[in-house]
Amino acid sequence: MxxxxxxxxxxxxxxxxxxxxxxxxxxxxxxxxxxxxxxxxxxxxxxxxxxxxxxxxxxxxxxxxxxxxxxxxxxxxxxxxxxxxxRKKKEVRLHWNEIRHIFTAFDRHYRGYLTLEDFKTAFKQVAPKLSERTVLDVFREVDQDSDGLVSFRDFEYAMNYGQNEA
CATH class of the missing domain: 1.10.238.10 (EF-hand)
Structure with missing residues (x-):
């Protein structure tokens, strides 16, 4: 997903x-x-x-x-x-910084975690054609411990997993 x-x-x-x-x-x-x-x-x-x-x-x-x-x-x-x-060290560092930047953009309230509402708001701006169902499915998959909150670690894992699978 x-x-x-x-x-x-x-x-x-x-x-x-x-x-x-x-x-x-x-x-x-x-x-x-x-x-x-x-x-x-x-x-x-x-x-x-x-x-x-x-x-x-x-x-x-x-x-x-x-x-x-x-x-x-x-x-x-x-x-x-x-x-x-x-080169590999620099690439990893830049990739991590890019993921951190994206997470921070999603975390508009500076709480250190993301909610489903944060995801919906962000995706309306960056991918308005994605269905709400897709956003919900992605959120559930990224929320590794199913607590309704996505930590940076969860987000980083999903971003790396997604990049390796895309």
Whole structure:
């Protein structure tokens, strides 16, 4: 049902590409963090690069995951691997921000949750041809715990599920 809603509402799979200036910045950060110009980032170099680009120190799990993606014959993260990791991180962050923005637009009373009335009001504005029945069906499906309220977590799950299914 959620996938049907996204289809009827004209949703498309979420895509994003880095601008040339952003790509250049990532390369510059890689070079700045590549101590001794060895051609790769060590675990510590990678952590510094994430701090420079995203403003937080990656957890041990995140660093382990990044390092596990490295070619076993390499001593660290090569530039192309780094660019791929950064692109994916940026894409996920932008997608999450987009979902948060949509949720906030629906939450006109700033309560931190959505009601059926919030859904009806929003859909009258953005998809006026959707039937009330469809809006009700979507609301019920998004309301994971059937309490009549949609939390951001419920909404985020539905948006990601819908995008993967559309």
């Amino acid at each position: 959620v996938a049907m809603f996204f289809s009827e509402a004209g949703a498309r799979p979420w895509t994003w590409e880095a601008s040339p200036s952003e790509h250049k910045k990532w390369v510059e950060v890689f070079k700045a963090c590549d101590e001794d110009n060895k051609g790769y980032l060590s675990r510590e170099d990678f952590k510094v690069a994430v701090i420079m680009l995203f403003g937080y120190k990656p957890s041990k799990i995140e660093a382990d995951f990044a390092m596990s993606s490295v070619n076993p014959n390499a001593s660290g993260i090569l530039l192309e691997e780094f660019l791929s990791i950064v």
